[in-house]
Each structure stands twice: as structure tokens, then as C-alpha cells.
Amino acid sequence: MKNLILLFSVLCISVASKAQDVKTICNNINTLNTAILNGSIKRQDAAAQFKPLIEQLKKVADKSSSSGWTFPLKGYKSNAIGGTNGNGYSDKGYHYLDGNKHAAHPAHDIFINDRNQDCLDDRTHQPVDVLAVGDGIVIACINEWAPSSNLRGGKFIWVYHPAQNIFTYYAHNQVIFVKPGDEVKQGQKIAEVGRTGYNAYKKRSPTHLHFSAFHLVDDLLVPYNPYLQLKKAKTI
Template sequence: MQKLVLFFSFLLISIGALAQADTSAFTKFNDFNNLVLNGGVKKPEAQKQFETLLKRINILEMIRAERIIPKTQWVFPLKGYKSSAIGGTHGNGYFDKGYRYLDGNKHGAHPAHDIFINDKNQDCIDDRTSKPVEVVSVDDGWVIACTNQWEPNSNMRGGKFIWIYYPATHIFTYYAHNNQIFVKPGDYVTQGQKIAEVGRSGYNAYKKRSPTHLHFSAFKLADGIPVPYNPYEQLKKAKTL
């Protein structure tokens, strides 16, 4: 009996050590994503790196030892807003033709929905509430990449962005143009949790002609790489906070 207790104690310690060590996967994924954005990695090698890092994150999720129950619906990504705030007509602002994740910052598509807030003077404050608009996680997942640094002279289109991976559904979401970010790679976030505030960061979003909005994208895995899909119906059915 004593040997059995010692064995399980050793097993738990080993699992804990492995989980702590493997959290480096999030830092490495964030570094990898930055390389992709800057065009600093060759595509065949990039795909191998992406698959390896995602496997490590999925292992970490299993080690977490909590049963993942997929949510039946998302929470709308902006607190106090609903799908009527999505730009275009019936979501026709979404256009993913020609987009490839591994192209990084260089692509001509718009595989996203822009969700506009009430901000006529472009100060990133909601005209109705006189407060910043909260960006929230649509589901439970891991923050795998983000940046809270952006300068107006930068050509980076996403500005201050966040990538979240949802292991229950194997979906990724991308939130861009934020003003402030309140999470970091390796954080586990729950559905509806505040992760950022809407802003105007990003090459085009910063310009006066661009109304203040959240750029929201969703991706599924195809051949080991994130491929965009249109989440308009999910956003329409999402719960509002």
C-alpha cells in the first residue's frame, strides 16, 4: 500500500513538473507567431513548428485534468453589443479568398467581421456609457499569442492583437485593433472574461477614416494550419453580456 501511495505521489509530482515545463509552449508559440508576422520563417518549416507547438498545448490541456464541456453557443465578443454592430449587410464584410495564415502581415483578404462601437470622436470611449468597451472571450480557451505593444508608425495591420485557442472545439479566434490587453500567452480564459478594450491600433484602423471597431476572425484546422471560416451565424446566435 505504501509503495502504491509513493508511486502516485511521484506520478502527480512528475505531471506537475511536466505541466510547468510545457507552459513554455505558449511563449514559443507567441514567438513563432511574431516570426510569421514578420516573414521570418519558411513555410514548410513553419507548418511543422505550428503542428508541434499545438500538440504540446493539447497535451497541457489533458494534463489540466478538467473535463472540457463544449459550450452550445458563444458569448458576443463585445460587452454591451450584439450582432447588429457587425459591419456590412448580413455579414458581407467577410472575405477570406487568398488568405493564408503563414503569409503573416502580407495578405489582401479580410477573413473577419468588423464590429463597430459608438465612438464618434474616436477616443475609444463608448459615447453611450462614457466607458471603454470590453472585449471578451467567446468561449473557454488558452491565450496562445498576443501583443500589447504597437506604435502609430508601424505597418502591422492587427495592432494590439490576441489569439485564443479553444481545445474543446479546436477553433482559434483572433481579436485585433485593441487599445489595452489584459491577458498574456499561457493564460486560460473563460467564456465572457474580459481580455481587452476596443481600440484603434493597427495600420489601417489607426487612420481617421476608420471608425473604431474590433476585428474578429475565427479559424479551424485544415492540414495542420489555421484556415479561416465565416463565424457570422455563430455571432448572430451568441449570448450578449
């Protein structure tokens, strides 16, 4: 019995230590991501710091995962994606290390029914939940934004999905319910749709979620078009 208790104690300590490692790594990534957005770090230095952090995260992350994707907006499906057949996506000229300064749109804008721009669904009169498309770990987010800010993503979330070794990005949120280091499950509510962000805040912009997906090339984030995955995603 004593041996079983000792083994259980060792396992608990190991799990707690791993969770703390994940949290520390994600907080470091979050700090670096903020510096990249602010332009307060040189691209070469940012790359040199980003790569080992990602390698550390890959080593400690749980790679078990659910299959497929859940559509990132509760109560909506792929016909809410802007453009025609996903043609709103354009990653030409995008580089993650450029931070807040780029002209590309490596994303799909997913629009909600919100004619009066109060961030509530016109049918339900409730906020629209933003859902994690798959199991993952929150590596960066910002839950504060002011209209005077030029930050394009507003209140955003980055999630790493270890099983697929990809990242997803959710921007313009009204409120965020996660923090760096949190593990999230497929379909879990992580935010509510909003109008935060330099352009999204303006009246000319319909209320939407800005959704992107990235894979790793030489341990740096490179966007890819997730349109087909969104089309096949199950809805909630």
C-alpha cells in the first residue's frame, strides 16, 4: 500500500511539474509575441527566441486529440465565411515576425448576424461563442484593448494543437475566457465575438471573427488556408 501511495504521489508531482512547464513556456511565448506585435524586438532576435520555445512546447505538450474540427462559432456554419468559396483569404506578403505591420489577410472572416453592431446575435440577442476548433494549448492572448490602440487583432487568442502540430488564431473578440498555458478541448468556449481591433472597431466593418491557421516551417509560423477544414467542421 505504501508503494502505491508513493507511486501515486510521484505521478501527481510529475503531472503538476509538466503543467507548470507548459504554463511557463506559454507565458514566455506570450511575452515574445507581444514584443513582436509592438515592434520592440528585432526580427532576427525574435526568431532566435521563438524557435527554442516552440521546441520546448512540442516536447511537453500532450499529443492526444479529438478528430476533425468544430466550427469556431457556435450556432453558425461555413456559409457565414466571407467572400465566395473562401476567396477572402490572402497570405501573400505575410510574415509572422512583422507583427502588427503587414498588409496581407491570411484569414477567413466569419460574420455574425449583428446589424446594429452591439456584438449580440440578432436572432438570439445573446453574444456568439467563439469555440476552439480542436484540442490544444493557449500560447498567447490579449484581453485588453482600447479604441485608441492601433492593434489590428484587438483581443486575440493563439492556440497550439500538438496532435496536428498547427496553430489557430482568433481575433476581434469582445471578451476572452482563457489565458496562456490553459489546455482547451475541442468545442470549448474560449471567447465571445466582438469588434475589437483597429479596423474591426470601425462602423464600416460588420461584426466578425477573424480566424487563421498556421503550420510550422523551420519552427516559425507560416499561414495556410484552412477553408476546406472549416467547410468540413462539425457545428454546435
